[in-house]
Amino acid sequence: MPKRKLIPLPSAAFQILLALAGEDLHGYGIMRQVAEQTHGRMRLGPGTLYSSIQTLVDAKLIEETEPREDVKLGHERRRYYRLTSAGRKLARLEAERLADLLRLARAKKILRGEYV
Amino acid sequence: MSEKIYAWLLRLFPSRFREAYGEEALQLVRDRCRDEKGFLLRLRLWLDLLGDLALSVPRAYFRVQPELTSYAAHLRSEGVPSLLILPDESLGAGTLFLGGVLTLAATIAFSFLLNHGVKHVPLSALIRPARSSADHRSSSFSPRPPEPARDSQEGGIAAASGRQPEMAATSSRPQNSKPNDAPSNGPAPADALRPRKEESGQLLRSSNAILAGAHLKRAERERVIRGAVANLKKHYIDPVVAQKMADALVGHEKKGDDNAATDGRAFAELLTQQMRDVSHDRHLELLYSEAPLPELAPTATPALEARYRKAMEQANCTFEPVKILPHHIGYLKFDSFPDPSLCQQTAAAAMASLNDADAIIFDLRDNRGGYPGMVTLIAAYLFDHPEYMYNPRQDTTADSWTRSPVPGSRLADKPVYLLTSARTLSGAEHFSYDLKMLKRATVVGETTGGASDVGTFHRLDDHFGMGIPEARAINPYREPDWAGTGVRPDVEVKARDALETAVRLAERKLQKK
Numbered sequence: 001m002p003k004r005k006l007i008p009l010p011s012a013a014f015q016i017l018l019a020l021a022g023e024d025l026h027g028y029g030i031m032r033q034v035a036e037q038t039h040g041r042m043r044l045g046p047g048t049l050y051s052s053i054q055t056l057v058d059a060k061l062i063e064e065t066e067p068r069e070d071v072k073l074g075h076e077r078r079r080y081y082r083l084t085s086a087g088r089k090l091a092r093l094e095a096e097r098l099a100d101l102l103r104l105a106r107a108k109k110i111l112r113g114e115y116v
Numbered sequence: 117m118s119e120k121i122y123a124w125l126l127r128l129f130p131s132r133f134r135e136a137y138g139e140e141a142l143q144l145v146r147d148r149c150r151d152e153k154g155f156l157l158r159l160r161l162w163l164d165l166l167g168d169l170a171l172s173v174p175r176a177y178f179r180v181q182p183e184l185t186s187y188a189a190h191l192r193s194e195g196v197p198s199l200l201i202l203p204d205e206s207l208g209a210g211t212l213f214l215g216g217v218l219t220l221a222a223t224i225a226f227s228f229l230l231n232h233g234v235k236h237v238p239l240s241a242l243i244r245p246a247r248s249s250a251d252h253r254s255s256s257f258s259p260r261p262p263e264p265a266r267d268s269q270e271g272g273i274a275a276a277s278g279r280q281p282e283m284a285a286t287s288s289r290p291q292n293s294k295p296n297d298a299p300s301n302g303p304a305p306a307d308a309l310r311p312r313k314e315e316s317g318q319l320l321r322s323s324n325a326i327l328a329g330a331h332l333k334r335a336e337r338e339r340v341i342r343g344a345v346a347n348l349k350k351h352y353i354d355p356v357v358a359q360k361m362a363d364a365l366v367g368h369e370k371k372g373d374d375n376a377a378t379d380g381r382a383f384a385e386l387l388t389q390q391m392r393d394v395s396h397d398r399h400l401e402l403l404y405s406e407a408p409l410p411e412l413a414p415t416a417t418p419a420l421e422a423r424y425r426k427a428m429e430q431a432n433c434t435f436e437p438v439k440i441l442p443h444h445i446g447y448l449k450f451d452s453f454p455d456p457s458l459c460q461q462t463a464a465a466a467m468a469s470l471n472d473a474d475a476i477i478f479d480l481r482d483n484r485g486g487y488p489g490m491v492t493l494i495a496a497y498l499f500d501h502p503e504y505m506y507n508p509r510q511d512t513t514a515d516s517w518t519r520s521p522v523p524g525s526r527l528a529d530k531p532v533y534l535l536t537s538a539r540t541l542s543g544a545e546h547f548s549y550d551l552k553m554l555k556r557a558t559v560v561g562e563t564t565g566g567a568s569d570v571g572t573f574h575r576l577d578d579h580f581g582m583g584i585p586e587a588r589a590i591n592p593y594r595e596p597d598w599a600g601t602g603v604r605p606d607v608e609v610k611a612r613d614a615l616e617t618a619v620r621l622a623e624r625k626l627q628k629k
Contacts, residue, residue, distance in 0.1 A: 031148075043164050044168075046165070047169055047172030
């Protein structure tokens, strides 16, 4: 039997899924939303952002929508991304996995109750 | 600006990525540039971009997120797994290749920098700053690197570094003190040291070029005099005389007596004369070297010692085979006085093969000196009682006496002839001078080179140095030693005729018996 290991969802991908959970966003919108929801700790650079988007699109976890303008950012047409149902499901599963981890951490007295 | 740079950096990504998202990535940078103004925000932007490049470019080439696809496929087929388990994957061939290439590039770049960083000429060599004299111990002041100082076994001067040769590669007298005329006469210690000269010479060649043929500047004259005064006060054996000499040097300088000396060699001779006028010490001298003097005195390194040992082994310690000439005249030519700790056996064997001779000729015409211990060791065979071998370089110790008689030696009463030439130097002059003064040998040939390698060498700057004697052995003889003048032969003939003359003298002497 080969050695096995656990591979969690990459955190950038998970954050993108979460960012798209509320509304459809273009790339820069995703970047700003991720920065906001992580309190500025994660600023996705263009390389990481778009390679993650590429991977997520390939896996059909998100999908591109019709390009349109973002009125707040001028008249450029931008590609928007939308969470698919598979993506939403995966995000929920990842969140549950993390919640399991949290429960475990609490049970082991690593985390105290007030954090969750 | 930032956008243009990033557009260029985007080429690092694979074309597939650029086609799909290149424009959007640029747009994102444009957006951030518009929104994040000010130095700190711009700095943060660029740190983000560079950090992102470092992470995502390799990822873009070696897609490290394949698990997502299988993750999704897994979801669709199975329903609700909370954990994903995949077979372990080893590093891909591409990753290993990239790592190897980067390591190789870093290694090459590092060695390249290392080589080219060291070769540059130090600024100090170009501007030739005033430098306080570094103390160099040397046995010769000719234009070559100072050699390790003299044999410490006999006490006195060089106490620290063990056995070291007294040997001159060239005489410091003007007529034969060009830097490159050192005759190569077999593997003598000087040969072992010669490569060091080339190494150190490279660094300083540029400064040499500046001085070569140029007139001596007033500033340099002042610097040399300042250095000489400081060294005299610090090192000269008699502080009162040192002060007198220092005053004389400064006085002559103030009177403008030195202004005529625009050539380095003439200036060095002038200062030497000024010091000697006061002290009458012929062992004190100031020297000019056209070739730059090395910054640091060479020390006896194990590598150097190993080379010397090997050279001595190959050259039979510079002893040529003993020849027995007609009328039982033994002839031995040796071209140095090698380190006794390496060559004692060889010397003993050579002396033993002379045992049956009725007269002995030592050919010192190409002998450039060596270790005083060997001088005393060979001389010991020629006496039936311990004899004092005066050596102006060293204070008198127990080792200044020969260990005579040598058991088994029958040489103590045989007539001895020494062949000399102008190339006979240093330790060979020591040997000749003492045997001549003791009337134990007849010196046949030319006046010897007159190596004045008697003091400790002190570097004044790149081209000037001075020798200051630190030992004061009492000369038991009326005639001054060889320093600067050489040993005058008892029978003066051309060096090439010396052997013939000595043979004739020996034959005549043996017939009288």
